[in-house]
Amino acid sequence: MLFIRTYIYTFCSFMIAAVLLVACDDIIEVDTGTSEPVLNIDAWVNDKEETQVITLTFTQDYFDNTSPVPGVRGASVTLTDDQGGVYIFQEDTASDDGSYRWRPDPGMSLGRTGTSYTLTVEYNGETFVASSKMGRVPAVDSITFSKQDDMGPPSNEDFYQAEFWAKDIAGTGDTYWIRTYKNGSLLNKASEINIAYDAAQSAGSEFDGVTFITPIRKGINANDEDEDGEPVSSLDPGDSVYVEIHSITLASFNYLNEVIDQTDRNGGLSELFTSTPLTNVSTNMVNLNANGSPVVGFFNVASVSGLGRKFR
Secondary structure, three states: OOOOOOOOOOOOOOOOOOOOOOOOOOOOOOOOOOOOOOEEEEEEEEOOOOOEEEEEEEOOOOOOOOOOOOEOOOOEEEEEEOOOOEEEEEEOOOOOOOEEEEOOOOOOOOOOOOOEEEEEEEEOOEEEEEEEEOOOOOOOOEEEEEEOOOOOOOOOOOOEEEEEEOEOOOOOOOEEEEEEEEOOEEOOOHHHOEEEEOOEOOOOOOOOOOEOOHHHHHHHOOOOEOOOOOEOOOOOOOOEEEEEEEEEOHHHHHHHHHHHHHHOOOOOOOHHHHOOOOOOOOOOOEEOOOOOOOEEEEEEEEOEEEEEEEOO
């Protein structure tokens, strides 16, 4: 389960008074200020036959790298569906990470495609809600490996990549999140978030009901570099690759696009002039008290298909 932490809550803006075209060794200290912690609800659940986890934490200031992030204790977390199903997520009291878990009975899973769900979180006298509908998902047909002769530095003669093959379901408007595990570990860099609208990367492409386009098929590879910043082979002999396609709502698709925009940035001084300023990403969580505490985070219920293969 992805733990997308929506910590970009309040990024105190700073102003450039002047840019001098001279060398300068002075250290400039910028006071970015602080902000009150806000409830963050990380609720990405699915129909896999495994324990589902919803995580409640508090946000941190942008430059606060304290770890672990403070978890929320004592909340009530419940999921209901439009078929009368009720799923109570129990707090993991043995952990301080704010995780709440629901364990399915053997052979069972959470929900069915086409079912609508409502998440209700009660905390500190307030009630926060969100809704999501489980979409359809195509099967992963196969995974192939190939040598890439045009990748990496000239000295790199063994650059290999994986590629998955699947066909979008006919009918426009399906949105997906393709998640990859390399040797059992989720590829979770911002640059490795791989999402699709039908068989392409955005709406209006008219790639519907066909095989996913190449950038999505090859978007399952690790984005690694060597110490010189040159790309390195995504695969070594013996590596395993497991690919999952998760159905997501259009709102979730837009949310992940915002996460990419906010986190996959080049850095450096050019950020001040060429990039969109950091802001809060969207949320589908709502406080029933319009004058109550703010909340961030996101809720999505996914149907999942998957396939794995070892690179030999």
